[in-house]
Amino acid sequence: MELRTLRYFVAVAEELHFGRAATRLHMSQPPLSRAIKQLEADIGALLFARSPTGVTLTPVGTVLLDEARALLDHADRVRVRVSAAAGVATLTVGILGDGTDPGVSRLAAAYRRRHPGIDIRIRDTDLTDPTCGLRAGLVDVALTRAPFDETTLTVRALRTDPVGVVLRADDPLARCDRLRLAELSDRRWFQFPRGTDPIWQSYWNGGRPREGPVVRAVQECLQAVLWNGTVGLSPLGHDLPADLAVVPLTGMTPSRVVAVWNEGDTNPLVRSFIEIATAAYRR
Missing domain, CATH: 1.10.10.10 (Winged helix-like DNA-binding domain superfamily/Winged helix DNA-binding domain)
Structure with a gap:
Protein backbone atom coordinates (compact mmCIF):
# COMPACT_ATOMS: atom_id res chain seq x y z
CA MET A 1 0.00 0.00 0.00
CA ALA A 68 -3.39 3.50 8.52
CA ARG A 69 -3.31 6.27 11.12
CA ALA A 70 -0.47 4.51 12.94
CA LEU A 71 1.52 4.04 9.71
CA LEU A 72 1.03 7.65 8.63
CA ASP A 73 2.03 8.94 12.05
CA HIS A 74 5.20 6.86 11.88
CA ALA A 75 5.96 8.13 8.37
CA ASP A 76 5.53 11.73 9.56
CA ARG A 77 7.88 11.05 12.48
CA VAL A 78 10.50 9.67 10.09
CA ARG A 79 10.27 12.75 7.88
CA VAL A 80 10.73 15.07 10.85
CA ARG A 81 13.81 13.19 12.11
CA VAL A 82 15.42 12.94 8.65
CA SER A 83 14.82 16.64 7.94
CA ALA A 84 16.38 17.55 11.28
CA ALA A 85 19.42 15.41 10.51
CA ALA A 86 19.78 17.00 7.08
CA GLY A 87 19.51 20.51 8.47
CA VAL A 88 16.66 21.44 6.12
CA ALA A 89 14.94 24.73 7.05
CA THR A 90 11.42 23.48 7.74
CA LEU A 91 8.68 24.21 10.22
CA THR A 92 5.97 21.62 10.82
CA VAL A 93 2.67 23.06 12.06
CA GLY A 94 -0.10 20.96 13.53
CA ILE A 95 -3.64 22.24 13.00
CA LEU A 96 -6.66 20.96 14.88
CA GLY A 97 -10.16 21.68 13.64
CA ASP A 98 -11.15 24.28 11.07
CA GLY A 99 -8.27 25.14 8.74
CA THR A 100 -10.51 27.73 7.02
CA ASP A 101 -10.41 29.97 10.11
CA PRO A 102 -9.56 33.49 8.86
CA GLY A 103 -6.93 33.71 11.59
CA VAL A 104 -5.10 30.77 9.99
CA SER A 105 -5.24 32.47 6.57
CA ARG A 106 -3.83 35.73 7.92
CA LEU A 107 -1.12 33.88 9.81
CA ALA A 108 -0.09 31.86 6.73
CA ALA A 109 0.18 34.98 4.57
CA ALA A 110 2.15 36.91 7.20
CA TYR A 111 4.54 34.01 7.85
CA ARG A 112 5.23 33.55 4.14
CA ARG A 113 6.09 37.25 3.85
CA ARG A 114 8.44 37.09 6.85
CA HIS A 115 10.07 33.76 5.95
CA PRO A 116 9.74 33.18 2.18
CA GLY A 117 12.49 30.53 2.10
CA ILE A 118 11.09 28.29 4.83
CA ASP A 119 9.38 25.02 3.93
CA ILE A 120 6.11 24.96 5.93
CA ARG A 121 4.60 21.53 6.47
CA ILE A 122 1.06 21.21 7.78
CA ARG A 123 -0.15 18.25 9.79
CA ASP A 124 -3.96 18.20 9.93
CA THR A 125 -4.89 16.18 13.02
CA ASP A 126 -8.02 14.61 14.44
CA LEU A 127 -9.69 15.41 17.77
CA THR A 128 -8.02 12.68 19.83
CA ASP A 129 -4.81 14.66 20.39
CA PRO A 130 -5.35 18.36 21.11
CA THR A 131 -1.56 18.91 20.97
CA CYS A 132 -1.53 17.79 17.31
CA GLY A 133 1.42 15.44 17.80
CA LEU A 134 3.59 18.00 19.62
CA ARG A 135 4.62 15.66 22.44
CA ALA A 136 5.34 12.86 19.98
CA GLY A 137 7.73 15.09 18.03
CA LEU A 138 5.56 15.14 14.93
CA VAL A 139 5.19 18.94 14.83
CA ASP A 140 7.18 21.98 15.96
CA VAL A 141 4.19 24.09 16.92
CA ALA A 142 0.42 23.57 17.05
CA LEU A 143 -2.66 25.73 16.41
CA THR A 144 -5.35 24.13 18.52
CA ARG A 145 -7.94 24.68 21.23
CA ALA A 146 -7.57 24.55 25.00
CA PRO A 147 -8.01 23.20 27.63
CA PHE A 148 -5.73 20.17 27.78
CA ASP A 149 -2.79 18.94 29.85
CA GLU A 150 -0.15 21.66 29.45
CA THR A 151 2.67 19.79 31.23
CA THR A 152 6.04 20.46 29.45
CA LEU A 153 4.26 22.76 26.98
CA THR A 154 4.04 26.54 26.57
CA VAL A 155 0.64 27.93 25.56
CA ARG A 156 -0.18 31.32 24.03
CA ALA A 157 -3.87 32.32 23.90
CA LEU A 158 -4.85 33.78 20.53
CA ARG A 159 -8.65 34.14 20.70
CA THR A 160 -11.71 33.00 22.64
CA ASP A 161 -14.90 31.69 21.01
CA PRO A 162 -18.30 31.19 22.66
CA VAL A 163 -19.59 27.62 22.58
CA GLY A 164 -22.92 26.14 21.56
CA VAL A 165 -24.56 22.73 21.35
CA VAL A 166 -24.97 21.02 17.97
CA LEU A 167 -28.37 19.43 17.37
CA ARG A 168 -30.40 18.04 14.52
CA ALA A 169 -32.38 20.88 12.97
CA ASP A 170 -35.64 19.01 13.72
CA ASP A 171 -34.73 18.55 17.40
CA PRO A 172 -37.23 20.47 19.62
CA LEU A 173 -34.31 22.06 21.49
CA ALA A 174 -33.00 23.53 18.22
CA ARG A 175 -35.79 26.11 18.40
CA CYS A 176 -34.41 27.57 21.65
CA ASP A 177 -32.48 30.84 21.65
CA ARG A 178 -30.17 29.57 24.37
CA LEU A 179 -29.67 26.37 26.36
CA ARG A 180 -28.14 25.34 29.68
CA LEU A 181 -26.06 22.22 30.18
CA ALA A 182 -28.65 20.94 32.64
CA GLU A 183 -31.19 20.76 29.80
CA LEU A 184 -28.94 18.24 28.02
CA SER A 185 -28.38 15.87 30.94
CA ASP A 186 -30.52 13.08 29.50
CA ARG A 187 -28.99 13.19 26.01
CA ARG A 188 -26.25 11.06 24.47
CA TRP A 189 -23.06 12.96 23.64
CA PHE A 190 -20.31 12.03 21.21
CA GLN A 191 -17.17 10.75 22.94
CA PHE A 192 -13.46 10.66 22.17
CA PRO A 193 -11.56 7.34 22.29
CA ARG A 194 -9.91 5.97 25.42
CA GLY A 195 -6.55 7.58 26.06
CA THR A 196 -7.71 11.03 24.94
CA ASP A 197 -6.52 13.84 27.21
CA PRO A 198 -9.01 13.78 30.15
CA ILE A 199 -9.02 17.59 30.55
CA TRP A 200 -9.91 17.96 26.87
CA GLN A 201 -12.58 15.24 27.08
CA SER A 202 -14.13 16.78 30.19
CA TYR A 203 -14.41 20.22 28.62
CA TRP A 204 -16.20 18.99 25.49
CA ASN A 205 -18.48 16.85 27.66
CA GLY A 206 -19.60 19.88 29.65
CA GLY A 207 -17.63 18.93 32.75
CA ARG A 208 -19.18 15.55 33.54
CA PRO A 209 -19.08 11.94 32.27
CA ARG A 210 -21.35 11.23 29.28
CA GLU A 211 -22.31 8.29 27.12
CA GLY A 212 -22.52 8.11 23.35
CA PRO A 213 -20.75 7.11 20.11
CA VAL A 214 -16.97 7.42 19.82
CA VAL A 215 -15.69 9.94 17.26
CA ARG A 216 -12.28 11.16 16.11
CA ALA A 217 -12.88 13.92 13.56
CA VAL A 218 -15.15 16.94 13.16
CA GLN A 219 -17.17 15.30 10.39
CA GLU A 220 -17.66 12.19 12.53
CA CYS A 221 -19.09 14.44 15.28
CA LEU A 222 -21.55 16.00 12.85
CA GLN A 223 -22.55 12.63 11.44
CA ALA A 224 -23.12 11.29 14.96
CA VAL A 225 -25.59 14.13 15.53
CA LEU A 226 -27.26 13.62 12.16
CA TRP A 227 -27.63 9.84 12.33
CA ASN A 228 -28.01 9.19 16.06
CA GLY A 229 -29.53 12.38 17.43
CA THR A 230 -26.40 12.71 19.54
CA VAL A 231 -25.50 16.15 20.90
CA GLY A 232 -22.13 17.76 21.39
CA LEU A 233 -20.40 21.09 21.79
CA SER A 234 -18.88 23.27 19.10
CA PRO A 235 -17.41 26.78 18.91
CA LEU A 236 -19.93 29.23 17.47
CA GLY A 237 -19.36 30.73 14.04
CA HIS A 238 -18.75 27.55 12.07
CA ASP A 239 -20.81 26.74 8.99
CA LEU A 240 -23.00 23.68 9.45
CA PRO A 241 -25.08 21.58 7.04
CA ALA A 242 -28.70 22.72 6.70
CA ASP A 243 -30.00 19.71 8.64
CA LEU A 244 -27.97 20.66 11.73
CA ALA A 245 -28.26 23.61 14.10
CA VAL A 246 -26.17 25.10 16.89
CA VAL A 247 -27.69 26.80 19.95
CA PRO A 248 -25.54 28.99 22.24
CA LEU A 249 -24.90 27.66 25.74
CA THR A 250 -25.14 29.80 28.85
CA GLY A 251 -22.65 29.34 31.66
CA MET A 252 -20.12 27.60 29.43
CA THR A 253 -16.49 28.76 29.52
CA PRO A 254 -15.48 29.96 26.03
CA SER A 255 -13.16 27.84 23.91
CA ARG A 256 -9.63 29.25 23.61
CA VAL A 257 -7.75 29.14 20.30
CA VAL A 258 -4.09 28.74 21.26
CA ALA A 259 -0.61 28.30 19.83
CA VAL A 260 1.42 25.64 21.63
CA TRP A 261 5.07 24.66 21.56
CA ASN A 262 7.41 22.55 23.66
CA GLU A 263 8.68 24.20 26.80
CA GLY A 264 12.25 25.43 26.38
CA ASP A 265 12.22 25.17 22.56
CA THR A 266 14.60 27.88 21.31
CA ASN A 267 13.94 27.38 17.58
CA PRO A 268 13.80 30.93 16.15
CA LEU A 269 11.26 29.83 13.53
CA VAL A 270 8.90 28.77 16.33
CA ARG A 271 9.39 32.04 18.22
CA SER A 272 8.67 34.01 15.06
CA PHE A 273 5.60 31.87 14.39
CA ILE A 274 4.19 32.69 17.84
CA GLU A 275 4.79 36.43 17.39
CA ILE A 276 3.13 36.47 13.97
CA ALA A 277 0.22 34.29 15.18
CA THR A 278 -0.45 36.63 18.10
CA ALA A 279 -0.70 39.60 15.74
CA ALA A 280 -2.73 37.74 13.09
CA TYR A 281 -5.44 36.67 15.55
CA ARG A 282 -5.85 40.15 17.03
CA ARG A 283 -7.44 41.51 13.84
Missing part, protein backbone atom coordinates in the same frame (compact mmCIF):
# COMPACT_ATOMS: atom_id res chain seq x y z
CA GLU A 2 1.32 3.45 -0.87
CA LEU A 3 1.26 6.13 1.82
CA ARG A 4 -0.57 8.43 -0.57
CA THR A 5 -3.38 5.92 -0.97
CA LEU A 6 -3.60 5.48 2.79
CA ARG A 7 -3.91 9.25 3.18
CA TYR A 8 -6.76 9.18 0.67
CA PHE A 9 -8.45 6.39 2.62
CA VAL A 10 -8.09 8.18 5.98
CA ALA A 11 -9.55 11.38 4.51
CA VAL A 12 -12.64 9.53 3.23
CA ALA A 13 -12.96 7.60 6.51
CA GLU A 14 -12.86 10.79 8.57
CA GLU A 15 -15.13 12.84 6.32
CA LEU A 16 -17.47 9.92 5.53
CA HIS A 17 -18.09 11.57 2.19
CA PHE A 18 -16.05 11.36 -1.04
CA GLY A 19 -16.83 14.93 -2.08
CA ARG A 20 -15.70 16.47 1.21
CA ALA A 21 -12.63 14.23 1.28
CA ALA A 22 -11.68 15.31 -2.24
CA THR A 23 -12.01 18.96 -1.23
CA ARG A 24 -9.84 18.36 1.83
CA LEU A 25 -7.21 16.62 -0.33
CA HIS A 26 -7.33 19.38 -2.99
CA MET A 27 -8.19 16.93 -5.75
CA SER A 28 -11.21 16.00 -7.87
CA GLN A 29 -13.52 13.21 -6.78
CA PRO A 30 -13.14 10.69 -9.66
CA PRO A 31 -9.44 9.87 -9.08
CA LEU A 32 -10.11 9.63 -5.34
CA SER A 33 -12.92 7.14 -5.95
CA ARG A 34 -10.70 5.12 -8.30
CA ALA A 35 -7.89 5.02 -5.73
CA ILE A 36 -10.23 3.72 -3.02
CA LYS A 37 -11.71 1.09 -5.35
CA GLN A 38 -8.20 -0.07 -6.26
CA LEU A 39 -7.30 -0.24 -2.56
CA GLU A 40 -10.42 -2.36 -1.93
CA ALA A 41 -9.43 -4.62 -4.83
CA ASP A 42 -5.91 -5.01 -3.44
CA ILE A 43 -7.25 -5.88 0.01
CA GLY A 44 -10.01 -8.07 -1.35
CA ALA A 45 -12.78 -6.53 0.77
CA LEU A 46 -15.02 -3.48 0.83
CA LEU A 47 -13.80 -0.67 3.08
CA PHE A 48 -16.93 1.49 2.82
CA ALA A 49 -20.65 0.91 2.60
CA ARG A 50 -21.82 3.48 0.07
CA SER A 51 -25.17 5.32 0.00
CA PRO A 52 -26.52 8.45 -1.76
CA THR A 53 -25.88 10.54 1.39
CA GLY A 54 -22.31 9.40 2.04
CA VAL A 55 -20.40 6.36 3.24
CA THR A 56 -19.86 4.38 6.43
CA LEU A 57 -16.91 2.19 7.37
CA THR A 58 -17.22 -1.56 7.11
CA PRO A 59 -15.60 -3.72 9.85
CA VAL A 60 -12.58 -4.17 7.55
CA GLY A 61 -12.42 -0.41 7.00
CA THR A 62 -12.48 0.23 10.75
CA VAL A 63 -9.47 -2.05 11.26
CA LEU A 64 -7.58 -0.44 8.38
CA LEU A 65 -8.32 3.07 9.69
CA ASP A 66 -6.53 2.39 12.98
CA GLU A 67 -3.57 0.79 11.20
